[in-house]
Amino acid sequence: MILNNNQITVTSPLLPDLNDFIPLLKDIWDRKWITNNGYYHQQLEEKLADFLGVPYISLFTNGTIPLLVAVQALKLGKDGRNEVITTPYSFVATSNILMWNNLKPVFVDIEPETGNLDPEKIENAITDKTCAILPVHVYGNPCDTAEIKKIADKYDLKVVYDAAHAFNVKQNGKSILTEGDLSTLSFHATKTYNTVEGGAIVCKDKETKDYIDSLKNFGYTSEIYITETGINGKLDEIRSAYGILNLTNINNAIAHRKYVAETYRKALKEISGISFFNEQKNVNYNYSYFPIFVDSSKYWLSRDELFTKLRDRGILSRRYFYPLITNFSPYENIPSASKENLPIANKMADTVLCLPIHHLISDKDLKRIINLILTK
Template identity: 55%
Template sequence: MSNKNIPVTQPFLPELSEFIPYLEKIWNNRWLTNNGPFHQQLEAELCKYLGVEHVSLFNNATIALITALQAMRISGEVITTPYSFVATSHSIMWNGLEPVFVDVDPATFNIDPAKIEAAITPRTTAIMPVHCYSNPCDVEAIQEIADNYGLKVIYDAAHAFGVNYKGESLLKWGDLSILSFHATKVFNTFEGGAVISPDAKTKQRIDHLKNFGIEDELTVTAPGINGKMSEINAAFGLVQLKHIQQAMEQRQAVDNRYRSMLADIKGISLYQHNQYANCNYSYFPILVEPDYPLTRDELYEKLKENNILSRRYFYPLISNMPMYRGLSSSSITQLPCANALADKVLCLPIFHELISEDQNYIIRLIKES
């Protein structure tokens, strides 16, 4: 047994000495929030790095999702996936809307476009897919359905920082895309998020909504919220951005080692990346199949007993949680693939500082089961 805990992930933290000059500038100019200079700089730098034109920073991705739905004036029903973190469907509920769950593609773990059309009703106004584990959704098929039925598409792209699809930023697809900069993400600002907009007019509306709906000193034009990112978070993001490429390359090395050493274990299946997209290596999910000696939960407990903190991500399904399982779209019979994945997927530790010795230990425990 290892004497130390090996977490499922760890945030990249630069040298503290690199961050202190930014804090000194904040202390000197006393501009802590409300679109300060670091906030403006990070938006500009992210536009360049991500290959997009309009970024609106937020204090977290959940508020960004809530605001995105407001900005698009969504009403009625929103078709989404049950295989996600609860923030996806919670943002729909916070807007007084009804999430409608449809099944996922068992190969990509993303919402299955073939199931979307049958779920559309006269009350449907939007689709909220999730790029699961940074793997792109079938964006072409989803957009075709949205165009045919006059629906908005808002992507929960919490996992998709830095992902390009067919040579362009994945974040350009749909009407809006939302990123998460939570501490567990590849790129983090302690807490934070962003909305990617297609044009300046949409960004302006989002920026008003995240600041209480304030138009100017005397005018409030919408029931906005306080979703602004602070200067400290933005400053940390600027430091992080200097190291993001190196951090992702280190994670890729961990990913490659897992794939090499787990490939031939009977009963363990590996998640496959989209051939037309790069990966940011934010997660390493495996599928524990029926012919493996242990169930997924037994393997999870075995790793935990040996101080390895893997994660059953996503389990339970959103649709099986008490507040959602009463919805007609939550029926297990309608979501067979999502339910099967939720019972089989286990995310193994992956982070930039996961050393080979610890990774070998994880792999050995899986092989010995």
């Protein structure tokens, strides 16, 4: 699809000012060090850890390899237990990384209030083969981390949070990225904060960070020693410099996303058949997405009809997450993937529509989007 000036995209990348970026590029050219833990890479790790309020952070070239490495770092499956409880309501990378690590995803249903894993259903799915829980903070909604921790401690399970949507989300003043054994981030161009492509693992101590840094660099521990079977997941200097500049813009971008979300909430709250998540108390959101749910028995269009109506008028929404992971062919024959086991996740996937939300949406854009939703 070719975009034109009248189209409103579902998201738009936060871009640093080109005039600010060029001097950093010149400096990178002068240094002649463009990857392998260079100056800007180290700077971005330090700045991100400070900005996010986390102890340590390890940068990656995208948001999927951190999940792969997190599983390796925690040695999941090495003790003979090979099942990981996870969500069907996510981007497919969440469960793909389990399959790549020869782990068996066990899908459980989600909470209708948040889209996140239901802790009660987590506990019911645990067997003697369960080694970990892999929840997702869906759309930046914090999971019930306290309850998940209780379950993990009770059954000696590791917890890896897929926090791809949760950049700078805080609960009770504390970063949710410090929950679990490890949390992973995505800095893809579609995310609230981006480094074009990129990602990270949040670590609680330097020993873990050093180990993860080795795993993402082929297993090197020194110039001539490889002690692990690692992978290449490093972030380069150009994207690191880009990320440093984007940190100076991110607060304003989040503030505007909040304004967009509040405008949608106010305009759509009384529309029969249109619903959305309520915000949790004491949470600072990043407003990465604004999903609505369309009940065609009360609203005059189905979700897909509304999607098409908006698209035909130049407004690009997204059915995210649809289809469910469990409806893709690599997963559909897993017993826990059955529709009977996942009624809430299936209903959410069949009714969700993410509306445009980003830092460039104008009041004119918002009025246009909302009027189309309100008009029969």
